[in-house]
Structure formats: C-alpha cells, structure tokens
Amino acid sequence: xxxxxxxxxxxxxxxxxxxxCVYFFGYPITPQSELVAYMAKRLPEVNGxxxxxxxxxxxxxxxxxxxxxxxxxxxxxxxxxxxLKQEGISYLAGAELPAVIVxxxxxxxxxxxxxxxxxxxxxxxxxxxxxxxxxxxLAPSTLQEIIExxxxxxxxADDYRTPVILLGDGMLGQMMExxxxxxxxxxxxxxxxxxxSGTEGDGPPRVITSLDLSDIKLEERNNRLQExxxxxKKQEIKVESLYTEDAxxxxxxxxxxxxxxxxxxxxxxxxxxxxxxIRPVTLWPFxxxxxxxxxxDVKGILAVEMSAGQMVEDVRLAVEGKTxxxxxxxxxxxxxxxxxxxxxxxxxxxxxxx
Amino acid sequence: xKQELIIAGFGGQGVMSMGQLLAYAAMKxxxxxxxxxxxxxxxxxxxxxxxxxxxxxxxxxxxxxxxTSLIALNNPSFQKFEPSVKEGGEIxxxxxxxxxxxxxxxxxxxLIPALTVxxxxxxxxxxxMVILGAFITKTGILKAESLLSALTYLLGTKKDxxxxxxxxxxxxxxxxxxxxxxxxx
Numbered sequence: 001x002x003x004x005x006x007x008x009x010x011x012x013x014x015x016x017x018x019x020x021c022v023y024f025f026g027y028p029i030t031p032q033s034e035l036v037a038y039m040a041k042r043l044p045e046v047n048g049x050x051x052x053x054x055x056x057x058x059x060x061x062x063x064x065x066x067x068x069x070x071x072x073x074x075x076x077x078x079x080x081x082x083x084l085k086q087e088g089i090s091y092l093a094g095a096e097l098p099a100v101i102v103x104x105x106x107x108x109x110x111x112x113x114x115x116x117x118x119x120x121x122x123x124x125x126x127x128x129x130x131x132x133x134x135x136x137x138l139a140p141s142t143l144q145e146i147i148e149x150x151x152x153x154x155x156x157a158d159d160y161r162t163p164v165i166l167l168g169d170g171m172l173g174q175m176m177e178x179x180x181x182x183x184x185x186x187x188x189x190x191x192x193x194x195x196x197s198g199t200e201g202d203g204p205p206r207v208i209t210s211l212d213l214s215d216i217k218l219e220e221r222n223n224r225l226q227e228x229x230x231x232x233k234k235q236e237i238k239v240e241s242l243y244t245e246d247a248x249x250x251x252x253x254x255x256x257x258x259x260x261x262x263x264x265x266x267x268x269x270x271x272x273x274x275x276x277x278i279r280p281v282t283l284w285p286f287x288x289x290x291x292x293x294x295x296x297d298v299k300g301i302l303a304v305e306m307s308a309g310q311m312v313e314d315v316r317l318a319v320e321g322k323t324x325x326x327x328x329x330x331x332x333x334x335x336x337x338x339x340x341x342x343x344x345x346x347x348x349x350x351x352x353x354x
Numbered sequence: 355x356k357q358e359l360i361i362a363g364f365g366g367q368g369v370m371s372m373g374q375l376l377a378y379a380a381m382k383x384x385x386x387x388x389x390x391x392x393x394x395x396x397x398x399x400x401x402x403x404x405x406x407x408x409x410x411x412x413x414x415x416x417x418x419x420x421x422t423s424l425i426a427l428n429n430p431s432f433q434k435f436e437p438s439v440k441e442g443g444e445i446x447x448x449x450x451x452x453x454x455x456x457x458x459x460x461x462x463x464x465l466i467p468a469l470t471v472x473x474x475x476x477x478x479x480x481x482x483m484v485i486l487g488a489f490i491t492k493t494g495i496l497k498a499e500s501l502l503s504a505l506t507y508l509l510g511t512k513k514d515x516x517x518x519x520x521x522x523x524x525x526x527x528x529x530x531x532x533x534x535x536x537x538x539x
Contacts, residue, residue, distance in 0.1 A: 005378050005389075031393060114393065175416055176374070176389040178381040262414035337419040 003178040008168065009034035011143045011179055012076070012102055013042060015150035018181055020189060021072040021100070022048025025062035027055060029081040030114040031170035032104035036076065056081040060088030060101070067097035068208040070195025072154050076102035078170070079120050080111060089163050090129030093225070094210025098157035100150070101135075102166045104173040107333035115333020116170035118255060121310035124165045125284040132222055134229050136236060137165045137283040139255045143177040149281070156236060158190065160228055167283065169306065171256045171335065232285055239287035240279040243269065247276025249348045250294055252315055253304040254280045257336065261304050264341035275345055283311070288318035295319040302348050304341055305329045355410050357495045358418045360435055362403035363427025363448075368482040371508070372425070373404035375486065378507060379500035380408040388416035401430050408495050423493060425485055429454050446489050448481065464488060464531060471526045477516070480523035487527025492535070498524050 006014070013035050016024070022043055026036035036052065043050040053059035059075045066073040077085060082103040092099055105120045107113040124137045136156050138149040146168070153164040196206045212218035243265060244250065253261040258279040265275045278294065280287050295301060300323055303312035312327045319325050328344035330336045359376070363369045373389050380387035390405040405418040420440040426432035427448045439445060441460040450469035466488050472481040483505075490496045505520055 003381055005374070005381055170393070171390065171416070174391055174393050176377055177416075178387060256416075259414040260417060266414065335417050337417070338415050339419050 003180045005176050005178055006143070007034050007174060007176050008143050008146060009104065009173040010038045011146045012150055012166065012168075012173075013038035014181065015147040016072075016074050016100070016154070017042060017046055017048070018147070019072065019151040019154040021074050021154060022046055023066045023071050023073040024048070024050050025053050025059040025066070025073070025075050026050070027053050027059050027077065027081060029056075029078045031106055031116070031173045032076050032078045032102065034173065035102065035104070056084035057088065060085040060092075063099045063101070064088060064092055064095070064097060067092065067099045068095075068196050070192040070197050072098075072100075072158070072189070074100045074102065076104065078104045078114075079106045079108050079117070082120065083123070086123075086129035088129075089135065090127075090131050090133060091210050092163040093129075093133035093135065094131060094221070095208050096161040096225075097163065097208065098154075098161050099163045100153045100157055100166060101163055103168070105167065105169045107331070113333045114170060116172075116256065116306060116335060117331065117333055118169055118257065118306040119308070119310065119331060120167070121283065121305070121307060124167055125286070125314070133225060134232075134284050135163050135165050136160075136232055136285070137167050138238075139167045139281060139283050140172065141255050141258045141279065143172070143175070143179045145281075146172070147179060147181060152238075156232070158192075160232055161194075162228065162232075167255070169256055170333075236282060237285045237287050237289075238281035239290050240277075240281055241290070242277040242279070244276035244278065244294060246274050247294075248274040248298060249300050249302065249345070250276045250278055250298050251302045251304060251341075251345065251348075252278045252280070252291065252311070254283060254311065257304055257306055260336060260338050261341055263338045264345055267338065267342050268345045273345065275348075280311070286314045286318070288314070291315060291318040292320065292322070295322040298323055300324045300326065300348050302344060303327050304336060304344065306335065307331060355495060356413065357406075357408045357423055357493055358421050358440075359406045359408070359423045359425065359489075360403055360418055360421040360438075361406065361425040361427075362401065362431030362435055363425075365402045367402075367427045368479070369402045369427065370404055372482045372486055373406045375501060375504045375508065376406050376408065376496065378504035379496050380406075382503060383496060383500050385410060386412050388413075390416045390418075401428070401434070403431065403435070423489065425489060426452055427482075427485075428452060432456075444492065446485050446492075448485060450481075464492065464534065466527065466530055468527075471530070472523065475519055475522055475526070477519045477523070480520055483520050483523035484527040484530070487524035488531040489527075490524075491528040491531045498528065 024039040107117040140146045157164045377389040424445045445463045448468045449465040468481040468484040
C-alpha cells in the first residue's frame with residue numbers, strides 16, 4: 001500500500017482498525033470530530049461496531065463494558081469532553097481494563113476554544129481521575145507516528161491491562177500529511193482469560209470490578225497497580241533525541257510543538273549554536289533518566305509547551321537542579337512560532353533563565 | 355526546494371481544496387508535504403486559510419510564520435497576510451476580487467484575472483486552478499500533470515468530465531504568468 005493523504009483524526013481511526021480495534025464509542029467535539037465520523041463510516045465496513053453515545057460519560061462507560069468482554073476498544077474526545085471521561089478512566093484503571101482513550105486537546109480551561117493546546121498535560125500524566133493510578137500516555141508529533149503509537153497504545157493496554165491515553169492537539173488532528181499503512185501482519189491477540197465473555201459452565205464466574213469493600217483487599221489491589229506501574233516505567237519509556245551529541249543546551253518539547261522547536265533548533269544551528277532536542281514520546285512514563293543524564297553535560301535546558309508550564313515540572317524533577325531549566329509557552333490556543341522559540345533559544349545561550 | 359504557501363480567501367472559494375490539490379500532487383511527486391487548515395473561529399467569519407509546506411527534504415514545522423508565497427483571493431486575506439510574506443517572496447492575487455495594493459518593494463505581486471478567465475471558460479469554479487497554474491509555473495515547485503492527476507483523483511470518476519476545462523484553466527494560468535514575466539524581462 002502506497003502513501004495516502006489523510007487528516008490526523010482519520011489516521012487515528014484507520015490505525016486503530018489496523019491494530020484490531022473494531023469497537024468505538026464516541027461523542028463529537030471539535031477538533032476531534034473527524035475521528036468519530038471516520039469510525040462511523042469505516043467500522044461497518046470491517047464488521048465492527050460504531051456507536052454514538054448520548055454523552056462522553058456514556059461513551060467511556062460503554063468502553064468499560066466492551067473492554068470487560070475482552071475486545072480492543074477505543075473512545076475519543078477533546079479537552080472538555082475528555083474531562084467528563086475521568087470517572088470512567090479511573091474505573092478502567094481500578095478494574096484493570098485495557099482500552100485506548102484519545103484526547104485531541106484544545107484551549108482551556110472551561111469551554112476554552114477549539115484551537116490547539118497542550119494544557120491537559122497534568123490531567124493525563126498524573127492520573128486525571130480519583131484514586132492512585134496512572135495511565136500510559138503516548139504523544140505523536142507526526143501523522144506517520146500516529147500509526148505506530150496507536151498500535152503501541154493497544155499493545156500496552158493489553159499487556160498491562162490498563163487504559164492508555166493517546167494525546168494530540170487540534171493541529172495534529174486537523175492537519176494532513178502523507179502516511180503509509182505498512183503491511184501490518186495479522187496480529188495474534190493473546191486470549192484474555194480474565195474477560196467476561198461467558199464461561200460456558202467450565203469454571204467459576206469471572207468478575208470485573210473496581211470495588212473492594214475490604215480495606216486490606218483494596219490495598220492489595222493498589223499494591224498490584226503500583227507494581228504494574230513500576231514495570232511500565234521500566235519497560236515502556238519512549239523518547240527521541242536529535243542533535244544532542246555535541247549540544248551545549250537542550251530544548252525539551254513533545255507532540256506538534258516539537259516540530260516547531262526542531263525548525264527553531266535548525267535555524268539556531270545555522271547560526272552556530274549547539275542546541276539539541278529531546279522529545280518525550282511517552283509523557284507517562286516520563287523519560288526522566290535520559291533528561292537527568294544529559295543535564296549533567298549541558299549548560300541549560302529550555303522546555304517549550306502550548307501551556308503555561310506543565311511538563312516543565314517533570315523536567316525540573318528529572319534535572320534535580322543540576323542545570324538551569326527555563327520555560328517558554330503560549331496558551332489559549334496560540335501556537336508558538338518558530339521565530340519566538342528561536343528567540344527563547346538565543347536567550348538560553350546568554351544564560352538567562354525565565 | 356521548499357515552498358511555504360498560505361492560501362487565503364472567503365469560505366466557498368475553494369481555499370481548502372486548492373491546498374489539498376497541491377498537497378496530493380506533492381505527495382505523488384514524492385515530496386514532503388503538510389496541509390494545515392485554519393479551523394478556528396475565523397472560519398466562521400467568512401475567511402479561510404490553509405498553510406501548505408512542500409519540500410524536497412524533511413521539515414519540522416507545518417505552521418508558517420513567514421510564507422514564501424501567498425495566494426490571496428479577497429481583500430481581507432490580502433491585508434491580513436501581505437505583511438507576513440518573506441522578503442523576496444511572491445503574492446498571487448485574484449485580480450478580479452483583490453483591489454488593494456501592496457506598498458512593499460521587497461516582494462513580487464502577480465495579478466491573475468482568475469475569475470475573468472474562469473468565466474471565459476464557462477466554468478467559474480476553475481478560478482482557483484488558473485491561480486494554481488500560475489503559482490506552480492512561477493515557482494516550479496510542482497508539475498502541471500501532477501496537479502491534474504491530483505484533481506482526477508479528488509474529483510472521482512463521476513466528475514471526470516470537468517478535467518478538460520480544469521486542464522485549460524491551469525494552462526491559462528501558466529500562459530498569464532509567462533506573458534507577465536516575459537514583458538518584465
């Protein structure tokens with residue numbers, strides 16, 4: 001199959017189908033509605049099920065049901081609608097159910113606007129709902145990478161029995177780029193022996209729940225979750241480093257913003273500045289070790305985000321004061337320009353920290 | 355070679371489709387390309403714009419701060435984006451609809467009577483193709499044939515009767531720009 005030109009939102013849908021997900025429960029909201037529309041059109045063609053729920057809350061609970069039955073399932077929304085799904089995501093985490101939830105972020109807080117933003121970072125990386133839980137978060141920066149990471153999201157969800165978040169922003173959802181769905185081998189999914197798909201009388205009833213009235217039992221569940229999170233932290237970190245070999249300063253950015261940063265860095269390099277880029281691909285688990293290590297060799301780090309400064313907190317935790325960390329961000333749906341980022345990079349060289 | 359193009363005009367003038375045609379043609383020529391629409395509130399205000407980056411090599415940002423080319427289809431779009439065009443850049447305007455003029459000396463403005471030509475061809479909807487014909491000829495970023503095969507693909511078989519008139523529109527755009535250039539030289 002050759003290259004095709006698609007919108008980011010549509011790519012997510014097709015990539016999910018390629019990953020064996022044929023169940024989708026959605027509710028429209030700009031700027032992710034094309035994903036819902038794509039699934040409505042495509043899923044009947046592959047004998048799947050598309051259902052438009054009456055609300056985001058209903059959709060995430062339908063996901064809970066389908067995941068309990070052992071199928072690969074997805075829902076999607078954008079920031080305000082994604083907030084509505086938090087209770088359901090907490091239940092999925094508690095009940096240890098695999099599912100993929102997409103957030104194509106927009107400006108907030110509140111109703112905000114429909115322009116791209118990265119201001120849901122705290123929400124997606126620190127749990128988001130109630131209780132002690134984390135969700136793995138994958139943040140693609142190109143449309144081709146969406147394909148790879150959507151497939152990874154389903155694998156991680158199944159391997160660890162956990163909800164996984166695919167995080168983009170309005171820009172990623174709305175833009176078009178050529179993508180290639182490389183021949184993906186027919187995947188053999190491991191049978192989910194825990195799924196409530198009917199015991200056929202050959203064993204005890206299977207139970208899916210996040211309820212444990214006994215404190216000791218609930219603590220055991222929490223311990224099990226924490227062990228799982230440790231394992232994910234060990235095994236599932238993804239990060240991209242660019243121009244870091246000789247770098248004197250590092251810029252850290254994720255998702256679409258990393259692309260603007262890359263252009264700004266290339267401009268700075270033309271001027272002789274030795275700047276490198278670290279792009280966290282998984283936001284949780286965060287590539288703290290890579291950042292910690294490089295912070296020993298560089299003169300300073302700049303974090304760039306479409307937020308008032310959220311990921312920068314994780315950067316500072318990783319750096320542990322070993323090098324100055326500064327921040328540049330735009331909010332409310334404003335996309336930082338390459339020029340602005342370049343100016344922020346120039347200040348880095350002068351040793352000024354924000 | 356790299357072109358960072360903004361196409362801007364009223365909703366309904368085919369701004370998004372023009373960008374899509376270029377993006378598709380660029381993909382078919384094996385180039386790197388991105389298509390980023392304005393989808394925000396400005397779209398409701400009657401103006402729409404799309405950013406198309408076409409490059410021979412990989413590039414980072416799909417967002418264009420300083421376009422190398424601008425295609426302006428109405429006055430508000432011209433006024434909004436004309437100041438941001440890169441020094442040495444080019445503006446292609448629909449002469450029939452854009453009446454304001456640029457005061458800049460560091461850019462080139464090409465006047466394309468796109469609507470007049472489209473009306474001569476008895477197909478008003480080809481106005482965009484006239485401008486695209488001029489754009490690809492002047493910049494050399496894409497071949498006319500790629501643009502036509504993109505159109506064939508995007509129109510689908512039901513509308514392939516529209517291909518010949520669009521081919522003519524592209525050729526007319528090419529002719530206009532060549533004539534303008536030769537009169538300068």
